[in-house]
Amino acid sequence: MGKLSTHVLDTTAGKPGAGVKVALYEILPQGRVLVKNDVTNSDGRCNTPLLEGAAMRTGKFELVFDAGDYFAAQGASVPEPRFIDQVTIAFGIADAGQNYHVPLVVSPWAYSTYRGS
Numbered sequence: 001m002g003k004l005s006t007h008v009l010d011t012t013a014g015k016p017g018a019g020v021k022v023a024l025y026e027i028l029p030q031g032r033v034l035v036k037n038d039v040t041n042s043d044g045r046c047n048t049p050l051l052e053g054a055a056m057r058t059g060k061f062e063l064v065f066d067a068g069d070y071f072a073a074q075g076a077s078v079p080e081p082r083f084i085d086q087v088t089i090a091f092g093i094a095d096a097g098q099n100y101h102v103p104l105v106v107s108p109w110a111y112s113t114y115r116g117s
Contacts, residue, residue, distance in 0.1 A: 001052065001056050002052075002097050002098040003049040003099050004056065005050060007046075007104075008044045008065060010044075010074075012107045016040070016042065016044025017104070018043070020044070020066060022046060022066075023037050023038075024036045024051070025061060025063075035050070035055075050063075058093050058095065063091070064088050066086055067087045067106050071084075076108050084108055099117045103116060
């Protein structure tokens with residue numbers, strides 16, 4: 001079986017984004033369902049996979065990162081309302097046997113992602 005993981009990279013400080021709240025939702029016909037809440041560790045990663053084993057399944061998902069709260073806690077000077085606040089990455093898992101790594105590369109002004117393994 002595969003697994004789903006993530007990590008956060010803070011490009012303004014050039015370091016992992018530690019202490020970022022992350023929520024994983026599954027997108028079902030009846031709506032969005034919370035699967036897991038987590039917080040990134042000192043390496044910017046969650047301590048355990050977001051999905052693995054029997055919980056790893058095909059479907060549509062969203063990761064929501066509380067990036068604005070992270071930057072506020074870091075003392076970043078950002079306007080109110082924040083330009084980057086909650087970052088939502090919508091993605092699909094087509095093969096539950098593969099590893100899906102969905103990182104967030106973020107600053108108070110921009111973000112990007114890619115599919116890792």
